[in-house]
Amino acid sequence: MTHDASRAAGLLLGFAGDRLFGDPRRGHPVAVFGTAAARLEQGMYADSRARGLMYTTVLVGGSAVLGLALERATRGRLLLHTVATAAATWTVLGGRSLEREALAVHAFLDDEDLPGARHRLTYLVGRDTTSLTSREITRAVVESVAENTCDAVTAPLFWGAVAGVPGLLAHRAVNTLDAMVGYRSTRYENFGWASARLDDLANLPGARLAGLAVLAARPRTAADAWAVWRRDASGHPSPNGGVVESAFAGALGVTLGGTNRYGERVERRSTMGDGPAPAVTDIPRSTDLATHVGAVAALMISASVLARRAVRRTAER
Incomplete structure (x- = not known):
């Protein structure tokens, strides 16, 4: 086995681990990172882009x-390197947990429990859910499944292929910081600017891979997914979310996008797709698509x- 083969095997095993087990309920390394990041923020925070960059x-x-x-610790020890890569991949991926949360909201909607669905949706999205209708909740879930398939699956896999364990861990750090401080608010408009922009940059290749x-x-x-992607992706405020959401809209035959409320801020997004608004039954269809995309x-x-590796060996001859 070569180093490249070890990396490839570790990525596949880590992906399989995420599909089989999902995230641990307690003691997840990402939660430990989040706690450390929150404590560091207390000491470093200032309404400054420079401080946020630091x-x-x-x-x-x-x-x-x-x-x-x-x-470096596993260099030349290919079995250990495979295990380390698999463990890091399993740690940073979140496809299975994304599916569980989406289907949990679906269960509430299926039981016609709007308050329960609105509350559970807060685990998936940052928008205001307090007055959303069943159709609006469904759209939010499908959009979240699409966008997070990039953030939690395809983008980390890409960086794992390019840079191994450092790429996997660094991408998850970027993604976690974007969720913590990168969203638009008075407090984080400047301090979270670097995290948000770095997240956009880090997810550029993963979004295209997902598409x-x-x-x-x-x-x-x-053909429908490609047509909607080409036509509608640029209308999304995110350079990455638009790619994945438009491709999902075309593949599922639905229309995504519209008006979202984030506290006092209202965001009116252009629509993506040619079909009807997603129905409750489209939630499991979206999670099934996300599983296959991953x-x-x-x-x-x-x-x-x-x-x-094969190209390098050919070039060396």
Whole structure:
């Protein structure tokens, strides 16, 4: 086994671990990171982009250094390297947990329990859920499943392929910081700017990978997904969310986008897709698509790692 083969095997095993087990209920390493980040924020916070950049650099850099230490400790010990890569991959992926949360909201809607669905939806989205209708809750779930398939599955897999364990841990740090301080508010408008922009940059390749995986996972609707992606993605405020949400909209035959409320701020997004608004039954359809997109992406990423090794060997001859 080569180092590249070890990395590819670790990524696949970690993906399988996430699908089988999801996130642990207690003691998740990401929760430990979040606690450390919150404490550091107390000491470093200032209404300043420069201070926010320092904060982001310390935490993302520290995560990358930890990953680099793990890579070096397992260098030349390919079985241990596979295990370390698999453990890091399982730690940073969140596809199974995303599916569980989406289906939990679906269960409340299926029982016509709007208060329960609105509350459970807060686990998935940052928008105000207090007065959402069943249709609006459903749209929010499908959009969250689509966007987070990039954030929690395809983007970390991409960085794992490119940079191994350091890439996996650094990406999860970036994604976690964006969720903590990157959203728009008076407190974080400047301090969270660096985290938000870095998250956009880090997810650029993962979003495109997710879009391509949608086409591969649903070949019968690939033409529709591609057409909606090309036409509607740029209307989304996120350079990455628009790609994945538009591809999902085309593949599922629904229309996403519209008006969202975030506290006192109202955001009116352009619509994506040509079908009707998603129905409650479209939630499990979206999670099923997300599962297949993750599997396709994991196979594509692992194959690319092995192909890279083959190209290098050919070039050396």
